[in-house]
Amino acid sequence: MKFFYISSEPNQDNLFEIHDRDCPQIPNAINRDYLGPFNNGSEALRTASRNKTNVTLCGSCCQGETASIIFKDKISH
Structure with missing residues (x-):
């Protein structure tokens, strides 16, 4: 297992990066x-x-994994 952290300030693309x-x-x-x-x-x-x-995941330490994720509210049918 690795220990992960998230930046408390967004990057230039307004995304919060996750790092190991x-x-x-x-x-x-x-x-x-x-x-x-x-x-x-x-x-x-x-x-x-x-x-x-x-x-988003850091391009340096989390290479080869999903790059970013942005969620919107799900609509129930």
């Missing part, structure tokens, strides 16, 4: 929030998307 603990581009401790331990970035992304509507 060992990422060279992780924000400093003041500018990030702990998400928890996950098997991969996709799991961290799913959890983060419950609290924020515009989240």
